[in-house]
Amino acid sequence: MSALGGTWEMVVGLEVHTELKTATKLFCGCANAFGGEPNTNVCPVCLGLPGSLPVLNEAAVELAIRIGLALHCEVLPSTFARKNYFYPDQPKDYQISQYDQPINAEGYLDLPDGTRVRIERAHMEEDTGKTTHLGGSGRIHGADESIVDYNRAGVPLVEIVSGPDIRSAEQARLYAAELRAILIASGASDGRMEEGSMRVDANVSVRQGPDAPFGTRCEIKNLNSLRSVLRAIDHEALRQVTLLEAGGTVTQETRHWDEDAGRTHTLRSKEEATDYRYFPEPDLVPLAPSSTQIDSIRAALPPMPAERRASIRSLLGDDGAASSLEQITSVVDQGLDDFVVAAVDAGVPVSLALARVANELAGLIADGGEVEVVAMTTLLKMEEAGELSATQSKAVLAELVAAGGDPRSIAKAKGFEQMDEGALDAVLDAVIAENPSEWERYVDGDDKLAGFFTGKVMAATRGQADGKAVNAGLRSRRG
Amino acid sequence: MTAVDIAAGVRSGTLRAADAIETSLRAIAATDGDVHAFLAIYDDDARATAAAIDDRVASGEDPGPLAGVPIALKDNLCHNGRVTSCASRILEGWRSPYDATVVERLEAAGAVVVGKTNMDEFAMGSSTENSAFGPTANPRNTDRVPGGSSGGSAAAVASSMVPISLGSDTGGSIRQPASFCGVVGVKPTYGLVSRYGLVAFASSLDQIGPFSTTVADSALLLEVIAGHDKRDSTSLESPAPSLLSHLHDGVEGLRVGLCPELIEGASPKIAERITIAADALTANGAELVEVALPELRYGLSAYYLLAPAEASSNLARYDGVRYGLRVDADDVAAMNVATRTQGFGDEVKRRIMLGTYALSAGYYDAYYGKAQRVRTMIIQAFDRVYQSVDLLLGATTPTVAFELGAKVADPMEMYLSDVYTIPTNLAGHPALSVPFGTAEDDLPVGVQLLGPALSEVQLFRAAQVLEQEAGR
Numbered sequence: 001m002s003a004l005g006g007t008w009e010m011v012v013g014l015e016v017h018t019e020l021k022t023a024t025k026l027f028c029g030c031a032n033a034f035g036g037e038p039n040t041n042v043c044p045v046c047l048g049l050p051g052s053l054p055v056l057n058e059a060a061v062e063l064a065i066r067i068g069l070a071l072h073c074e075v076l077p078s079t080f081a082r083k084n085y086f087y088p089d090q091p092k093d094y095q096i097s098q099y100d101q102p103i104n105a106e107g108y109l110d111l112p113d114g115t116r117v118r119i120e121r122a123h124m125e126e127d128t129g130k131t132t133h134l135g136g137s138g139r140i141h142g143a144d145e146s147i148v149d150y151n152r153a154g155v156p157l158v159e160i161v162s163g164p165d166i167r168s169a170e171q172a173r174l175y176a177a178e179l180r181a182i183l184i185a186s187g188a189s190d191g192r193m194e195e196g197s198m199r200v201d202a203n204v205s206v207r208q209g210p211d212a213p214f215g216t217r218c219e220i221k222n223l224n225s226l227r228s229v230l231r232a233i234d235h236e237a238l239r240q241v242t243l244l245e246a247g248g249t250v251t252q253e254t255r256h257w258d259e260d261a262g263r264t265h266t267l268r269s270k271e272e273a274t275d276y277r278y279f280p281e282p283d284l285v286p287l288a289p290s291s292t293q294i295d296s297i298r299a300a301l302p303p304m305p306a307e308r309r310a311s312i313r314s315l316l317g318d319d320g321a322a323s324s325l326e327q328i329t330s331v332v333d334q335g336l337d338d339f340v341v342a343a344v345d346a347g348v349p350v351s352l353a354l355a356r357v358a359n360e361l362a363g364l365i366a367d368g369g370e371v372e373v374v375a376m377t378t379l380l381k382m383e384e385a386g387e388l389s390a391t392q393s394k395a396v397l398a399e400l401v402a403a404g405g406d407p408r409s410i411a412k413a414k415g416f417e418q419m420d421e422g423a424l425d426a427v428l429d430a431v432i433a434e435n436p437s438e439w440e441r442y443v444d445g446d447d448k449l450a451g452f453f454t455g456k457v458m459a460a461t462r463g464q465a466d467g468k469a470v471n472a473g474l475r476s477r478r479g
Numbered sequence: 480m481t482a483v484d485i486a487a488g489v490r491s492g493t494l495r496a497a498d499a500i501e502t503s504l505r506a507i508a509a510t511d512g513d514v515h516a517f518l519a520i521y522d523d524d525a526r527a528t529a530a531a532i533d534d535r536v537a538s539g540e541d542p543g544p545l546a547g548v549p550i551a552l553k554d555n556l557c558h559n560g561r562v563t564s565c566a567s568r569i570l571e572g573w574r575s576p577y578d579a580t581v582v583e584r585l586e587a588a589g590a591v592v593v594g595k596t597n598m599d600e601f602a603m604g605s606s607t608e609n610s611a612f613g614p615t616a617n618p619r620n621t622d623r624v625p626g627g628s629s630g631g632s633a634a635a636v637a638s639s640m641v642p643i644s645l646g647s648d649t650g651g652s653i654r655q656p657a658s659f660c661g662v663v664g665v666k667p668t669y670g671l672v673s674r675y676g677l678v679a680f681a682s683s684l685d686q687i688g689p690f691s692t693t694v695a696d697s698a699l700l701l702e703v704i705a706g707h708d709k710r711d712s713t714s715l716e717s718p719a720p721s722l723l724s725h726l727h728d729g730v731e732g733l734r735v736g737l738c739p740e741l742i743e744g745a746s747p748k749i750a751e752r753i754t755i756a757a758d759a760l761t762a763n764g765a766e767l768v769e770v771a772l773p774e775l776r777y778g779l780s781a782y783y784l785l786a787p788a789e790a791s792s793n794l795a796r797y798d799g800v801r802y803g804l805r806v807d808a809d810d811v812a813a814m815n816v817a818t819r820t821q822g823f824g825d826e827v828k829r830r831i832m833l834g835t836y837a838l839s840a841g842y843y844d845a846y847y848g849k850a851q852r853v854r855t856m857i858i859q860a861f862d863r864v865y866q867s868v869d870l871l872l873g874a875t876t877p878t879v880a881f882e883l884g885a886k887v888a889d890p891m892e893m894y895l896s897d898v899y900t901i902p903t904n905l906a907g908h909p910a911l912s913v914p915f916g917t918a919e920d921d922l923p924v925g926v927q928l929l930g931p932a933l934s935e936v937q938l939f940r941a942a943q944v945l946e947q948e949a950g951r
Contacts (some may be wrong), residue, residue, distance in 0.1 A: 050575070
């Protein structure tokens with residue numbers, strides 16, 4: 001039985017818009033930057049003033065090609081087209097986009113779970129301004145006032161359209177996460193969903209089992225986080241199943257995801273859908289990247305997440321526990337895999353490197369910190385050699401990220417000197433003497449008590465004892 | 480005085496730019512009340528610019544090849560800080576915050592802009608009667624239209640208010656009024672002159688070009704405004720052609736084609752003038768070749784799908800949101816409708832509707848798609864003919880200037896005025912109209928010379944010969 005009940009299966013395709021990290025806008029020299037006073041980052045071209053003409057930003061073309069290549073697409077000779085519709089945030093009342101001849105087509109994306117999702121196309125287009133409706137209904141029809149900021153108008157976008165190959169909300173979330181990681185890795189985008197630099201729309205339909213024809217789909221907009229993707233798709237699929245089981249029919253329409261209410265509602269029906277009257281953009285010439293250009297972009301493309309995950313997995317060998325696989329995904333998604341690879345190269349065990357990078361470093365960096373790969377490697381080697389306990393190692397790392405410096409000096413400054421064997425022996429003997437009944441039980445074979453003694457030793461040494469040395473000392477005394 | 484003479488005088492210090500401008504402003508004051516060629520006159524600014532040019536000459540500088548030459552601009556060319564209305568209510572009073580590339584080049588060459596000229600609204604029309612600010616009269620007979628859409632620029636030159644002016648030609652909008660008013664009008668190769676700052680009508684067809692009384696003046700003006708511009712992606716890489724240096728090279732050995740499609744339907748006297756023009760070219764050593772271009776007969780139909788389709792998109796931005804006219808209404812969409820209903824004239828609305836229809840889902844292939852295929856066919860037809868001839872000679876217009884109001888009620892009849900000029904725009908080729916005597920009602924008439932892309936040098940050589948022989 002499926003998650004939707006009975007033989008129901010959902011069919012999902014995603015359309016992802018990503019802003020490109022160029023210095024300037026797609027068709028003019030205005031900065032591709034956010035914030036600032038409304039309508040200050042504009043010029044005759046991005047305002048669509050009478051007589052102005054677009055000139056294509058070559059840097060945006062290169063980033064679009066990078067995305068295509070990272071998604072195994074064919075990079076094609078392409079043309080621009082006008083998508084005509086009236087909206088106040090659209091300065092020309094048409095959007096320059098690509099239609100029947102996109103720059104990238106027919107690629108794929110492999111999910112970490114092994115599913116291959118086809119990429120139908122990844123084409124270039126310009127962003128719109130931002131409209132705010134004030135008073136009244138708060139929407140375009142019936143607001144008291146609408147104000148527009150054109151600073152974002154003309155920012156370069158790539159729209160990535162997947163095939164209808166996704167079969168669960170979790171897969172959709174995985175796809176969005178993987179695509180985001182690819183966009184970041186390729187250097188094309190910063191992938192920040194909350195800030196709108198990556199926006200996801202989902203086409204959702206349901207059907208009775210994998211051999212049934214596709215059902216009528218609804219397009220869900222306003223998915224601003226991976227969590228929204230997961231929740232909205234689950235909700236929408238269930239809504240459709242409930243409707244169909246009650247004898248109703250699904251109407252093709254665009255629906256808005258309300259994150260707070262946790263449901264979707266109708267935005268516009270198919271009848272209200274605009275006829276975009278696409279036609280070739282006469283102000284721009286066809287784009288035909290040479291094979292030399294494509295090859296050089298391909299050659300400069302850094303390894304993508306899947307490849308990077310695989311290379312860490314290969315370091316891990318056959319004993320890759322489920323927890324390690326999760327750590328690998330997280331480390332690669334956050335672009336921290338260099339830390340793991342460097343430490344492993346220097347002789348640190350993979351499990352230790354993964355644990356520290358995924359569980360400690362990732363959090364510190366997410367809060368805005370930085371650390372050099374070589375410093376992290378030194379720290380992990382110190383821990384591996386028993387010079388630092390786990391607790392001490394984490395404390396040194398926090399300091400390293402916060403203030404920089406050298407792990408050895410930090411450890412020394414914190415008084416994390418390695419305890420010599422004689423000192424540890426004295427502490428061990430004292431702890432055993434203070435707890436004779438526990439010691440007797442341990443000697444009789446109650447191994448759980450090793451933790452009890454280690455804790456006592458750590459407390460007595462304020463964490464400076466090396467856990468491995470303590471264990472070895474306990475074992476040797478048991479005889 | 481011609482532009483060539485004024486510039487030579489100003490550069491050599493024998494003529495003051497201030498006097499040249501004063502002559503022009505006086506002529507405008509005396510004549511424009513009857514002709515209404517101008518929508519705006521910049522008297523004070525023009526005087527100040529002229530004085531600055533005279534100062535530069537006095538201090539030993541060369542202000543450039545158009546030093547002190549008064550020029551008028553069609554009101555669809557953006558001039559920083561000045562109104563660019565396109566003769567439309569929807570842009571009435573809108574001041575462009577930037578200069579068109581051609582305006583930059585004119586000013587860098589020392590030309591003095593004296594004003595903006597009347598036109599058919601958004602360049603849609605063949606009589607300048609579609610102006611929201613009243614029609615322009617033909618200076619040769621003020622009961623007649625000057626042609627259009629660049630009627631104001633043609634009339635300004637024909638009445639000697641300025642020696643040169645700029646217009647734009649999408650389907651004949653320079654050549655047809657040039658013929659009606661008895662002046663030279665040139666539609667350059669598509670991409671030779673930057674369109675940056677030309678308010679778009681049909682982007683794939685629009686091209687800026689000169690009006691003048693002499694062929695040499697158009698050559699001088701075109702040399703200044705032509706050449707690559709990185710702000711226009713459709714701008715050709717080729718440099719501005721050297722026209723003046725070849726102007727008197729003659730037509731010896733040039734193969735000039737005559738085809739029925741560029742003559743059939745013309746009035747008897749116009750047809751006769753073409754025969755005489757052909758004889759004049761032969762007498763000067765050209766070789767006449769009979770050719771056929773039956774494909775051109777589909778040009779008009781294709782044009783009236785393609786140009787409106789592009790226009791429907793280009794004119795969408797006049798929605799009342801950012802600039803120009805706004806007619807308030809209950810919400811944004813209603814405001815868009817109210818603004819456009821009130822702001823656009825009938826002909827503009829007609830073409831927006833035609834174009835919107837031609838691009839609509841379900842009709843695209845039958846209309847826009849088919850028209851594109853016709854366009855390709857016409858390009859191939861020209862390519863075929865230009866294997867065996869260097870230039871084509873034909874009529875510019877089927878008739879002489881018609882009476883004001885005669886065709887206002889019949890758009891189809893009006894559209895037919897451009898039947899000989901439209902194919903060149905579809906092909907992106909250059910063509911010009913050079914005055915060649917008079918035809919019916921003693922009104923002036925031009926003959927049209929057409930050539931393949933970047934054949935401006937040959938076109939101007941032939942036009943120069945016809946100018947000399949126009950008295951035949």
